[in-house]
Amino acid sequence: MSEALGFDGKVAVITGAGGGLGREHALMMAQRGALVVVNDLGGAVDGTGSDKGAAERVVDEIKEAGGEAVADTNSVATVEGGTAIVQSAIDAFGRIDIVVNNAGILRDKSFHNMTPDLWQPVLDVHLNGAYHVTSAAWPHMREQGYGRIVSTASGAGIFGNFGQANYGAAKMALVGFTRVLAVEGASKNIKANVIAPVARTRMTEDLLGPLADKVGPQFVSPIVTYLAHESCEPTGRVFSVAGGRVAEIFIGEGPGYTDENLSPESIAEHWDEVTNQDGYVVPTQMGDEIGVYLKYLS
């Protein structure tokens, strides 16, 4: 049995932590000694409305269990909201070490019926929300030479899912966001990773069918807690997690087809080579991919 991963004195902002997955993350990390800002606007699944009680109730739960937490009800969807959320951490605990970008909404519609009022708020909460909160925390993390960022993507974006062009775009964008933060944060001991969970929450309770019983939200928090911990080495990585299983999702590049006289016809003719996945490499940043080009073009 390895040593328990504790968070003594580390300060975590967890967005959307008034229910669902975020609440579980907050409870687990607080139970291990993290000082937690429980952020939640408290609206409906589609992002309408608000309820200041959602964050407050989770703070009460944490305190009853002997932990330390404060509630924050700002929206992640604005620059001011992101700034205020991080300020809550500074005001209450004097620092910020961990950001868990978890707040989310759904406005599903097939693409031919997608309208700006369904598109924009989803991008604003998931993608811009992560930007607003993380960018407010970033200078503190750089200054102290320490930070952990965990963002919440989804298989809907990484793999594709009907009716979720808005959500999928925002979620896959968080992968790109994270990979750049991983590169830029490396010299300051800032690690950034992504999870792609499946769990039974109010967001998914009608969608999971027979899987619902197996995928309680509590199964997602262990990987978030690990990625938020001081001992976390991985950065820029993506982890699928559901119901007690966790696995890396990676983007590989095959050896491809190289031809100095490349033409549409030669591509068509060699399609099997173009798409061959045997012998793939997994670049961890753009520079690695340039290395792949050099190998085949020299």
Ligand code: NAI
């Ligand atoms: P949830 O609806 O229970 O939790 C989302 C929370 O975010 C809510 O408490 C909501 O009030 C809060 N929120 C929404 N807009 C906000 C804003 N502007 N500012 C602050 N808080 C806001 O749903 P769940 O499932 O716990 O979702 C958590 C995250 O996990 C989301 O990002 C979701 O997209 C993601 N996810 C969930 C999956 C699942 O199977 N449950 C699958 C893949 C991703």
